[in-house]
Amino acid sequence: MVALYLAGPDVFLPHAQAVGAAKKELCAAHGHAGLFPLDSDLPVASGAGVATLIYRANIAMIHKSAAVVANLTPFRGPSADAGTVFEIGYALALGKPVFAYANVAADYRARVIDSHGPLVATAAGEWACDGMAVENFGLHDNLMIAESIAGQGWEMIVHAAPAEAIFTDLQAFEACLKQVSAHFRA
């Protein structure tokens, strides 16, 4: 049994607790223990603010986990949720394996075109309407994200979920759990 920190913007869903419960059930079905960010009991008596307590609780859960399964589905822009991306960087530096999935198939460049309009191509590269270069490596997100997953020896799971289900479809999440099992069995 592997303790898995379940990172992702799932916590922002109206039915976040139900999605967390469904993810934890799938973890259990694969013989693992899922830790969902909303699991933590925040100490009410502390003088610190709620945001500080959530931060500390999430960091403590990452330390307690043997690995992370991250939902890198694009969130409010062409990249993954900032909190999730922070957490995968943090976990990797601790030497914990990170498994990741996204429920949108288009690559980063295609998503910038979708959100920002056509790119301008010059000899020096391709530029979005914000005047900044657009990475064109065929990767799913900023290269630091995509390469951090691939650099461990497995690929991020990219799945084209129906538009209305990109934050609830758990098929790619379950594929990550199979990667987890294979990794820890090896």
Next chain:
Amino acid sequence: MVALYLAGPDVFLPHAQAVGAAKKELCAAHGHAGLFPLDSDLPVASGAGVATLIYRANIAMIHKSAAVVANLTPFRGPSADAGTVFEIGYALALGKPVFAYANVAADYRARVIDSHGPLVATAAGEWACDGMAVENFGLHDNLMIAESIAGQGWEMIVHAAPAEAIFTDLQAFEACLKQVSAHFRA
């Protein structure tokens, strides 16, 4: 002299090398050594792809640095650049101090309203048009980002740069260098 990894979406500017040089000059003026992501000489002979080499070079520079100064100015959405956010998580887990700034003063909630339109308020929270909750802690970004900086004992520098200079104005960057000096002198 402190070796500082200079994280940020500055690398996507058309004149990225010039901005990197200006940042390194400011570091030197404050007695520090700036390491800019584009500094690395990528080994051309390697079989790995360019994205892989850039990833490895950036990770190596973070390991070589004593601290990170991160540009968390919002990039292609209401949050900071995903690569930069990954890097601050990575550095913090290594125990390296992270100093950060943003050149846009509006907080995260205000920026989501700006990019996604008015929020819908219910007893359970505030919701954006994407159907997902919006954090309302008065923080500058996702709480994992904002709290990770504040949790070290200093604040992120937030500066209202002119709209045309949000990726080039170095006033807040220089304020971070003063935080660096105070931290390492203490």
